[in-house]
Amino acid sequence: MVSLQLQDLGAAYGGNQVLSGISTPPLTGGQLVALLGPNAAGKSTLFRRIFGLLPGSGTVHIDGTDSPNPIAYMPQDNGSRPVLSVYEAILLARMQGRRLKVLPEDHAEVERVLDVLDIGHLRSRNAGDLSGGQRQMIGAAQALVQNPRVLLMDEPTSALDLSRQIDMLTLLQRLAKEQELLIIVALHDIGYALRFADAAMVIDKGRMIACGPTAEVVTAEMVREVFEVEARIEPCSKGSPQLIVERRAAQPSDLRPGGML
Amino acid sequence: MSSKADIGEQAQAGRDFYRALVIRRQLILVALATALAFSLCVDLALGPARYGLGQVVEALLWPSQVDEQLRVILWEIRMPVALMALVVGASLSVAGMQMQTILNNPLASPFTLGISAGAGFGAALALAFGVVIFPFAVDYVVPVNAFLMAMLTSMAIYGLSLRRGVTSETIVLLGIALVFIFNALMSLIQFFASQQAVAAVVFWTMGSLTKATWPKLWISLSVLVIALPLLARRGWALTAMRLGDAKAESMGVRLRSLRLEVLLIVSLLASISVSFVGTIGFIGLVGPHIARMLLGEDQRFLLPGTALSGALILSIGSICSKMIIPGTVIPIGIVTAIVGIPFFLYLILNRRVATW
Numbered sequence: 001m002v003s004l005q006l007q008d009l010g011a012a013y014g015g016n017q018v019l020s021g022i023s024t025p026p027l028t029g030g031q032l033v034a035l036l037g038p039n040a041a042g043k044s045t046l047f048r049r050i051f052g053l054l055p056g057s058g059t060v061h062i063d064g065t066d067s068p069n070p071i072a073y074m075p076q077d078n079g080s081r082p083v084l085s086v087y088e089a090i091l092l093a094r095m096q097g098r099r100l101k102v103l104p105e106d107h108a109e110v111e112r113v114l115d116v117l118d119i120g121h122l123r124s125r126n127a128g129d130l131s132g133g134q135r136q137m138i139g140a141a142q143a144l145v146q147n148p149r150v151l152l153m154d155e156p157t158s159a160l161d162l163s164r165q166i167d168m169l170t171l172l173q174r175l176a177k178e179q180e181l182l183i184i185v186a187l188h189d190i191g192y193a194l195r196f197a198d199a200a201m202v203i204d205k206g207r208m209i210a211c212g213p214t215a216e217v218v219t220a221e222m223v224r225e226v227f228e229v230e231a232r233i234e235p236c237s238k239g240s241p242q243l244i245v246e247r248r249a250a251q252p253s254d255l256r257p258g259g260m261l
Numbered sequence: 262m263s264s265k266a267d268i269g270e271q272a273q274a275g276r277d278f279y280r281a282l283v284i285r286r287q288l289i290l291v292a293l294a295t296a297l298a299f300s301l302c303v304d305l306a307l308g309p310a311r312y313g314l315g316q317v318v319e320a321l322l323w324p325s326q327v328d329e330q331l332r333v334i335l336w337e338i339r340m341p342v343a344l345m346a347l348v349v350g351a352s353l354s355v356a357g358m359q360m361q362t363i364l365n366n367p368l369a370s371p372f373t374l375g376i377s378a379g380a381g382f383g384a385a386l387a388l389a390f391g392v393v394i395f396p397f398a399v400d401y402v403v404p405v406n407a408f409l410m411a412m413l414t415s416m417a418i419y420g421l422s423l424r425r426g427v428t429s430e431t432i433v434l435l436g437i438a439l440v441f442i443f444n445a446l447m448s449l450i451q452f453f454a455s456q457q458a459v460a461a462v463v464f465w466t467m468g469s470l471t472k473a474t475w476p477k478l479w480i481s482l483s484v485l486v487i488a489l490p491l492l493a494r495r496g497w498a499l500t501a502m503r504l505g506d507a508k509a510e511s512m513g514v515r516l517r518s519l520r521l522e523v524l525l526i527v528s529l530l531a532s533i534s535v536s537f538v539g540t541i542g543f544i545g546l547v548g549p550h551i552a553r554m555l556l557g558e559d560q561r562f563l564l565p566g567t568a569l570s571g572a573l574i575l576s577i578g579s580i581c582s583k584m585i586i587p588g589t590v591i592p593i594g595i596v597t598a599i600v601g602i603p604f605f606l607y608l609i610l611n612r613r614v615a616t617w
């Protein structure tokens with residue numbers, strides 16, 4: 001089973017240190033891990049550093065796979081609008097680094113992913129003409145079609161409607177279990193992290209705040225300190241933990257004239 | 262999720278959809294190639310002495326069996342010019358398409374990035390003052406000067422693109438700035454030059470295929486023949502670049518090295534072309550857009566389609582340049598702009614699919 005461990009990861013843009021000292025215990029396949037943090041905490045940067053797009057200090061250890069490209073990355077950006085059918089746009093992600101000829105197994109893989117994400121009906125549509133949510137689904141398909149063992153997804157639900165958000169996270173949870181993938185998902189909705197994620201990583205200002213089982217990491221104290229929100233975590237009628245937001249925690253700036261309080 | 266039988270059916274549906282797409286594109290390429298062959302024959306048939314298409318085809322297929330005069334006119338006088346139109350059209354069109362791809366900008370072309378203007382300045386130095394940048398090729402002073410200035414311009418753009426934080430928009434802006442600088446320098450040269458020299462500079466900047474010779478054709482063709490497979494090899498990565506930098510990077514495309522590699526190849530393509538035939542601004546911008554409308558973004562089809570559409574546009578331009586005023590060959594740069602731009606506007610305004 002695949003295992004990912006980060007050791008003292010750091011990264012800098014120009015002279016600014018944007019990530020430092022990011023370490024985790026070994027994160028094994030079969031888990032959905034939520035990456036949480038406020039805006040500009042460094043979530044996207046951490047993904048880019050793990051994927052190898054940003055140089056920096058520290059090491060990314062991957063064990064338990066002999067795949068030459070074990071990690072796939074779905075960026076937050078849905079990309080520009082080229083003249084490509086959805087089918088071609090997904091195939092394109094699979095064909096990078098391969099010969100120009102498309103083989104039957106490549107078609108089979110594209111169709112498998114279209115089926116898994118239930119977007120087969122979009123096959124012949126022009127990818128540039130799709131809505132933001134549909135393009136996000138295509139982005140997920142482009143990551144999955146690379147057959148990764150570790151999947152990094154930067155806010156994959158941000159443009160989806162409520163039912164699609166739940167569908168997507170349920171699907172990722174199931175894929176992680178069935179295919180023993182390690183899926184790390186950057187999320188802004190802490191409630192979703194509580195409901196769907198097996199583990200959570202919290203970063204703030206480029207530093208790791210906590211990493212471990214979701215119930216241990218996502219606490220009212222963490223939410224107050226990192227997100228500056230007073231909240232309670234209580235079981236819902238079906239027993240799942242849920243986040244109940246009470247109010248924004250008071251900040252020194254709020255007490256000044258014109259502040260929020 | 263579907264059952265295995267459903268998945269089998271869907272996979273078949275996917276293959277069928279893709280096969281239909283590929284066949285349609287292959288047919289478009291065949292149609293373009295056929296139109297190009299026809300255009301070449303018409304181009305060869307036209308001139309002070311007009312021949313029928315049958316005579317041209319006969320002279321092409323069985324040169325030893327036709328009249329000596331026809332053979333000489335077709336093979337030794339008109340053929341290098343007609344083929345130069347194809348090679349230069351293909352080269353400028355491919356150069357423009359790849360510049361648009363790597364800079365993700367629909368306005369990028371050898372003309373808008375200042376490469377043509379640089380070549381014009383180099384040629385003007387030679388034509389007006391006899392300034393020779395490279396003294397070992399006296400017979401080719403004008404094209405060599407033009408080539409060296411075009412490559413210098415490309416290297417300036419290349420050098421800038423190496424700097425950290427430089428975006429594709431910055432590169433296009435630099436190109437436009439270079440166009441203005443070179444145009445100002447050209448005006449300065451014309452201000453100080455003799456009347457004959459000014460006329461020569463102006464004629465050069467209009468672009469003309471009549472300067473074509475077999476050696477120039479072979480040089481241009483060699484560069485094109487080397488460049489096309491090098492670019493085709495990067496087909497998947499270049500197609501991915503049109504999805505945007507973040508998407509392409511997430512698919513494992515090494516943007517920086519790919520941009521530099523392609524910029525070097527297309528700079529060479531564009532520089533060689535403009536140095537031999539002068540400024541032809543229209544092809545590098547429009548050829549790619551027409552190909553993109555017909556074939557989409559998949560570079561396995563877009564690359565040959567762009568080469569064919571560029572070659573076809575310049576070949577048709579060559580025909581028009583001989584037909585507008587019988588007995589006079591109007592410079593090709595003027596013809597392609599006058600005839601081609603209304604056609605391009607028609608395509609842009611009536612297109613069903615947005616290409617950018």
